[in-house]
Amino acid sequence: MSIKIVIAGPRGRMGSEAVSMVLEEPSFSLIGCVDRIVSPISIMEENHIPVFTSFEECLYTLPDVDVLIDLTVAESGFNHIMMALEHKVRCVVGTTGFTSQQLNDIQDTAVKNQTGCIVAPNFAIGAVLMMHFSKVAAKFFPDVEIIEKHHAQKIDAPSGTALKTVEMIKEVRKSRDQGHIYELETMIGARGATDDGVHIHSVRLPGHVAHQEVIFGGDGQTLTIKHDSINRKSFMEGIKLSVKQVMQLNDYVYGLDNILDLT
Numbered sequence: 001m002s003i004k005i006v007i008a009g010p011r012g013r014m015g016s017e018a019v020s021m022v023l024e025e026p027s028f029s030l031i032g033c034v035d036r037i038v039s040p041i042s043i044m045e046e047n048h049i050p051v052f053t054s055f056e057e058c059l060y061t062l063p064d065v066d067v068l069i070d071l072t073v074a075e076s077g078f079n080h081i082m083m084a085l086e087h088k089v090r091c092v093v094g095t096t097g098f099t100s101q102q103l104n105d106i107q108d109t110a111v112k113n114q115t116g117c118i119v120a121p122n123f124a125i126g127a128v129l130m131m132h133f134s135k136v137a138a139k140f141f142p143d144v145e146i147i148e149k150h151h152a153q154k155i156d157a158p159s160g161t162a163l164k165t166v167e168m169i170k171e172v173r174k175s176r177d178q179g180h181i182y183e184l185e186t187m188i189g190a191r192g193a194t195d196d197g198v199h200i201h202s203v204r205l206p207g208h209v210a211h212q213e214v215i216f217g218g219d220g221q222t223l224t225i226k227h228d229s230i231n232r233k234s235f236m237e238g239i240k241l242s243v244k245q246v247m248q249l250n251d252y253v254y255g256l257d258n259i260l261d262l263t
Ligand SMILES: NC(=O)C1=CN([C@@H]2O[C@H](COP(=O)(O)OP(=O)(O)OC[C@H]3O[C@@H](n4cnc5c(N)ncnc54)[C@H](O)[C@@H]3O)[C@@H](O)[C@H]2O)C=CC1
Pocket: 008, 009, 010, 011, 012, 013, 014, 015, 034, 035, 036, 037, 071, 072, 073, 074, 076, 093, 094, 095, 096, 097, 120, 121, 122, 123, 124, 156, 235
C-alpha cells in the first residue's frame, strides 16, 4: 500500500522539487498540498491533487494522511506540524528557522502523541556526512569557525545546517572562547554570530544554492570540511528516506545522522 502524503509549500523551490519526487516514487501517493497562495499550480491540476490554503481544512477533507512533508517557513511550519502531530499524522520537516522552544514543543508533542516526526535541517546525504566528519574533527581541533553560503532569498540566518553542525560539535568539544581575548569588533558583526565560542558567518548571494565550510585551525595546520548542494535534487533522497523511516517511528528525531548508519 502506498504512503499517503501531503506537502506544505508546493510552489516553493524545495516544495516543487519534492512534488516531482513524490509523484515519481511508486510507493508514495501525493493526496494533497497546502500553500498560503490560492492561485492554481499546473502540476497539481494535471494530477487532480487538491491544494488547500489551510492545513486544518486539508486534514478535515483528507482524514487518512500518513505523512506531512513541511517545506515552508518556521511560523507556518510550526503550526502545521503541531496540528499534524495532534492528529497523529507523522511529519517529515525540512523547514528551518525554528526557535529552540519551538523544537522542544515539536519534540514533546511527537512523544506525547507517539507519532513519528523527523526534523532534518539538511536532507542532502553529503551535508549529513559533512556535519558528522566535523564532529569527528572537533575532538582534535576545538578551534572552529563555519562559513555557510546560500541564495539571496533565504529568510533565516544562520542556516539550520550551521546550527545543527554546532550542536553536533558541542557534543564533543569543551566550551571555549576563540580568537584573541581582547578581540574588538570595530564593525558590528565582523566576527559573525557565536554559539559556545564557535563563530558562524552567513553569506547570502545570488548564484548560490546551499554551501557550508567548517574550518578547523590547529598549530601549523588547518582542516576544511566542505559541502555544496549545486541543485535541490541533492535533498530529495534524504526526504524519500525520511518518509519511509518515519512510518516506522513513534517519536522524534532531529537530524538524518540519527537514522543513517554512519559507523
Ligand atoms: N532541510 C533541507 O534539506 C532544506 C530545507 N530548506 C528549508 O525549506 C524551507 C523552504 O525553502 P524554499 O523552498 O527555498 O522556500 P520558498 O520560499 O521557495 O518556498 C516556501 C513555500 O512555503 C509557502 N508558504 C510560506 N508561508 C506559508 C504559509 N503561511 N502557509 C503555507 N505555505 C506557506 C510558500 O508559498 C512557498 O510555497 C525553508 O525553511 C528552507 O530553509 C531548504 C532547502 C533544503
